[in-house]
Amino acid sequence: MSDLMYFDGFTQIGPRSKKHPSHAWKLADVLAEMDHCSISGALVTSTTAVSYEPMFSNLELSARIAPHDHLFAAWNVLPHHTGEFPAPGALQKLMRTHDVRAVTINPLTNSWDVLADHSGELLAWLARTRVLTIIARSELKDYRELAALLAAHPKLPLLLTAASWMDQRYLLPLIAKHRNLHVSFDKLQGHYLVEHLAAIGCEDQLVFASNAPLMSMGAHRCYIDYAAVPLATRRKIAGGNLTRLLKGQAPPRLRTNRSEDAIMSAARQGRPLPVPVIDMHMHILHEGMHGAGGTCRMENGGPKGVLALLGRLGVVGGGFMSWNGVVSADTVGGNEAVRQTLDATPKGFWGLASFDPAHYTQAELAQLIPQTYADKRFIGMKPYHVHGIEYHHKSYDQWWRYGNERRFYALIHRNRDDFAEVDALAAKYPEVRWVIAHCGESHRVADLAIEAMKKHRNVYAEITLTPVTFGVIDYLVEHIGADRVVYGSDLPMRDPRQQLGWVVFSRLTLAAKRQVLGGNALRVIKPCLKRLPAYNRP
Structure with missing residues (x-):
């Protein structure tokens, strides 16, 4: 091209x-x-x-x-x-x-x-x-x-x-x-x-x-x-x-970075990236949907549309969570939507389940949690702030204990402006890898994430957010290392292409980009691999 x-x-x-x-x-x-x-x-x-x-x-x-x-x-x-x-x-x-x-x-x-x-x-x-x-x-x-x-x-x-x-x-x-x-x-x-x-x-x-x-x-x-x-x-x-x-005003010449790496070159040509890409933050709608109520229109937000776009980018795996079970607060329906999605995916994809202590009693959760995770394709935990209960509240404890015993990982969108929930959970449940969403929002949020990651080896920074803040991925890697930052897109709420390009065109070394785009995700899920069916392993 x-x-x-x-x-x-x-x-x-x-x-x-x-x-x-x-x-x-x-x-x-x-x-x-x-x-x-x-x-x-x-x-x-x-x-x-x-x-x-x-x-x-x-x-x-x-x-x-x-x-x-x-x-x-x-x-x-x-x-x-x-x-x-x-x-x-x-x-x-x-x-x-x-x-x-x-x-x-x-x-x-x-x-x-x-x-x-x-x-x-x-x-x-x-x-x-x-x-x-x-x-x-x-x-x-x-x-x-x-x-x-x-x-x-x-x-x-x-x-x-x-x-x-x-x-x-x-x-x-x-x-x-x-x-x-x-x-x-x-x-x-x-x-x-x-x-x-x-x-x-x-x-x-x-x-x-x-x-x-x-x-x-x-x-x-x-x-x-x-x-x-x-x-x-x-x-x-x-x-x-x-x-x-501009009535003909234009750049006088084509300018191309002749020192770009292979990842940048592939992206500029619209080709699948030549390194394994694993998306750690994917929602899903039911097949055929183009929106999900609320404020969000999502063209082709069901499995067919999402998977076609992932293939175009070179994504070889990742974790699916629902939209209705997360944003719409229907956790039981959302877990079923993820299960149906996993029935339709190619190799390499797994699920994150959602539960909440606002709509279900502790006794009900004690039944729902093992019932859902009986499907071995679920290895992640995805709470959400719509329930209005901070994640380190005791009503979440049985879910976290269950995940800690099985060495699951969690993807969390903070309830609070600070990282108090992260500090408490990472210390109390050391076998869980706590992946904190949206750490690329700003340099200020990155500073909070860096502070938390320095205190807890089981905390990781996931980047996605609309601002695609210039330089913040490089900033995270500079201050905490390339092994603690993971790629996620938040599709189909946002299109994954800007989020991917944010990493691709960062100033990271090729080796560091490999880690952020997929290598670190493999580290996060490694303790779960024995449980995960071979088909669902990236």
Whole structure:
């Protein structure tokens, strides 16, 4: 397959409030990430254009990136009526002088109303001149405001960033209705969503935008590299649509990292990874479902859809847990859903069971636990916080004792902001490997995980979460070692491709990537292998 020219539709440099000391923020960080991930060009915005005086910071940004012919400024703009910002005519001259072809608007942060009459002059000018206008979901009050903005300015080319995968029921009808609405997948990490949008004729509205260096560029390119759409469609999403919106502005040349490892190369070409990948965090819906109530739409979230995508990525095994038994609190029904899934999987997959002391008495749990684990394909324990009972409460003890005696492992999503549950459980049940979900959320959470892992050899950090925080996987490995971090995707709630790309395009050594992607998972389940049927061993 030909190399794709990636043109990033949104990056942002500059100081941020409450930034962790180890989180990247400089222009040099963006440039290095582009080189590492084979990104040929990028639109660049400035934090200070939002947090300080916009025009001063816009001009400063243009001067700063001028030496780099593959970087292009996007200026923050706002209405001129308060005397703080140029009127549209003067702004147009400045943008032409500096060859600026995209703007951002930040109405909530900068305290102006996109639907007010006096804002119409700026927005009408942007629409009339077809200037790409970028707005983050957090800058809109709700999706009714977005719908009104699109209706009021149907010619305005609008790029919405930072919309969540949980917003699909609001957003998908708007994408189909308003052809001037474009979206990025930075947080819109819906399962099979890129395929769905292409299939309904919206491929011209899809833009690669990473939000680096807050987020990982490589995570987001992986979503497109592995997209099951025609090559021409991938080219549009990777950069072609953005170039069209910028009236021909484009990176001057294809940039490819010639020092990339074999894992990165395979991912860029959309091939299954050449190392064993084991996913330690997979939910499942019943066959044929595309959603699960609550806030979550999950295209092809049953076994057929999930397993097809896992095969495309090169995943050779992993642990399935239910959705209805975890998030929907129907633990008995959820365990049955996992059992049915395991009947349909290829070799290498096993199950995690869920129980809760809120709906069932201790006597009932004493029957349910051994009944469920009589199926030897279950080797994991998956509690969840929806029951409102902290995991180190005595009502969970009989489950933990059962697992400790059989050397099961547990995947836990913390009830608390701290790691008190983890500390208590790891010390009390030393034969259980406690895999803590979502440790890649932020550097702050990583710090808590590192502290817990230093105290307890039976604690592991699982990475998955929407932020795909830039540099945090490397940070975890640097501070605790490559043997304590495991890959998990949380599919089909989120698509696995961004989560996989987060590891693939980390700065870890090839050996360390092998450990995180699969080797450490084998260590976690090793004490259970004698119990696990041969068919279910990865």
